Amino acid sequence: MKLTFFGGVGEVTGSNYLLESEPLDPKDRPTRILIDCGLEQAGHYCEDSNFEPFPFDLKEIDAVIITHSHIDHIGRVPKLVRDGFKGSIISTPPAKDFAEELLLDSEHILGNEAEAKGREPLYTAVDVEDALGLWKTIRYHEIKKIKDFEIELYDAGHILGSSFVVVSTTESKKDKDGRPVDGAVKKKIVFSGDLGNVPAPLVKDTEIVNQADYVLVESTYGDRLHQDLATRQDLLENAIEDTVNSKGALMIPAFAMERTQELLYEINSLVSEGRIPQAPVFIDSPLAIRLTAIYKKYSNNPEYFDAESLAKLRGGDAIFDFPGLQTTLTTEESKMINDVPMPKVIIAGSGMSQGGRIMHHELRYLPDKNSTMLFIGFQVQGSLGRAIYDGEKKVRILGEEVAVRCRVRSIDGYSAHADQEGLIKWLYPMKDSLKKIFVTHGEPEISAEFAAAASDKLAVETEVPQKGESVIL
Numbered sequence: 001m002k003l004t005f006f007g008g009v010g011e012v013t014g015s016n017y018l019l020e021s022e023p024l025d026p027k028d029r030p031t032r033i034l035i036d037c038g039l040e041q042a043g044h045y046c047e048d049s050n051f052e053p054f055p056f057d058l059k060e061i062d063a064v065i066i067t068h069s070h071i072d073h074i075g076r077v078p079k080l081v082r083d084g085f086k087g088s089i090i091s092t093p094p095a096k097d098f099a100e101e102l103l104l105d106s107e108h109i110l111g112n113e114a115e116a117k118g119r120e121p122l123y124t125a126v127d128v129e130d131a132l133g134l135w136k137t138i139r140y141h142e143i144k145k146i147k148d149f150e151i152e153l154y155d156a157g158h159i160l161g162s163s164f165v166v167v168s169t170t171e172s173k174k175d176k177d178g179r180p181v182d183g184a185v186k187k188k189i190v191f192s193g194d195l196g197n198v199p200a201p202l203v204k205d206t207e208i209v210n211q212a213d214y215v216l217v218e219s220t221y222g223d224r225l226h227q228d229l230a231t232r233q234d235l236l237e238n239a240i241e242d243t244v245n246s247k248g249a250l251m252i253p254a255f256a257m258e259r260t261q262e263l264l265y266e267i268n269s270l271v272s273e274g275r276i277p278q279a280p281v282f283i284d285s286p287l288a289i290r291l292t293a294i295y296k297k298y299s300n301n302p303e304y305f306d307a308e309s310l311a312k313l314r315g316g317d318a319i320f321d322f323p324g325l326q327t328t329l330t331t332e333e334s335k336m337i338n339d340v341p342m343p344k345v346i347i348a349g350s351g352m353s354q355g356g357r358i359m360h361h362e363l364r365y366l367p368d369k370n371s372t373m374l375f376i377g378f379q380v381q382g383s384l385g386r387a388i389y390d391g392e393k394k395v396r397i398l399g400e401e402v403a404v405r406c407r408v409r410s411i412d413g414y415s416a417h418a419d420q421e422g423l424i425k426w427l428y429p430m431k432d433s434l435k436k437i438f439v440t441h442g443e444p445e446i447s448a449e450f451a452a453a454a455s456d457k458l459a460v461e462t463e464v465p466q467k468g469e470s471v472i473l
């Protein structure tokens with residue numbers, strides 16, 4: 001088989017890999033599948049490179065396998081369909097539900113960006129509709145045959161319904177010069193997608209594979225070690241207590257997917273264990289509210305939620321609901337948060353304060369010394385969130401100069417990605433059968449550092465592929 005790295009190498013966005021089979025009968029045409037088809041996002045929401053034609057013939061692609069629905073893994077799927085792809089799109093059921101919400105949400109942002117630049121948007125709501133028409137769902141461990149390939153999805157433990165993909169194929173045996181001889185060999189390759197940070201509060205632990213010939217492994221945090229779960233819950237408890245005691249507002253900029261639901265889950269635990277004082281908690285993000293509804297839809301399904309969450313649910317604890325929680329869907333409802341007396345907790349997007357409702361709350365409460373700004377996610381260089389995180393005393397928000405007098409805190413254990421130790425642990429059971437590890441989905445220095453660590457600890461050959469590179473496996 002032949003593997004080409006079209007995206008998600010040398011960067012953490014734009015995941016896109018093409019796998020081509022070697023049919024047993026050389027007269028047959030190869031089966032061609034894509035793994036993910038994400039948006040490239042370096043400094044912008046949507047890089048210009050996304051508008052380029054795909055570097056493969058869309059009519060020859062049999063299927064696209066989606067590991068999970070973060071936009072850097074699915075963002076170009078509607079363009080794929082718009083440009084002529086007619087095969088099937090395959091994921092777990094939750095991944096399809098999330099894809100619909102996230103692709104439509106991005107369509108607004110992409111539409112505004114296109115208008116500002118005076119060009120056609122990358123895709124429209126109609127293209128999303130068409131993509132959903134080709135979208136088929138399979139459960140974890142349901143074997144899906146796509147001509148020469150057999151596909152199996154395993155739980156990646158990254159976000160609800162996320163997968164890593166195991167692809168098997170049978171090829172004819174070859175002699176040492178590469179000529180086919182009698183007999184056949186089975187080959188197996190694993191695409192990690194994004195791997196979870198185990199243990200996570202909602203989703204199950206990342207599954208393990210014991211044997212594979214090749215693996216592509218993400219390396220987003222291949223250079224670091226995360227804080228543990230207990231530490232991060234203590235830090236959250238302290239931030240809530242301190243803000244409530246000083247009668248301020250606790251602002252938490254959060255990504256709408258998984259991060260917001262994990263926060264709800266943890267605040268719910270703190271409330272039901274009586275560890276924090278009563279205060280209203282607002283989810284001030286329409287997307288987060290819609291995504292939480294999808295979490296609730298699957299919340300009695302043992303296929304997706306871990307044992308602890310299910311036990312709470314079965315005991316009658318609605319894990320995403322607790323006394324004091326309010327959701328604000330409309331702009332009018334959002335503005336009414338201002339009139340609610342202190343103390344209060346506000347969870348809003350965007351996760352790095354680049355746009356979104358959190359900015360309106362920052363405008364109001366950053367100058368208040370009794371309030372707290374709590375960061376729970378990575379803040380990219382150049383973002384408003386990063387400036388506040390770095391301790392700037394004055395920032396510009398929506399054209400106004402704002403003094404930062406509130407407390408500024410951060411918790412770094414909320415990452416949805418495995419750290420170096422987690423990635424090595426996941427690879428370990430495969431090490432004796434692996435011929436090569438391809439290190440992908442990371443900034444170049446981090447991928448290189450992880451590749452060195454992996455070859456050292458596992459004694460397997462590693463490679464950090466280049467964009468556009470092909471390998472015969």
Ligand SMILES: [Zn+2]
Nearest residue numbers: 068070158194
């Ligand atoms: Zn992801």
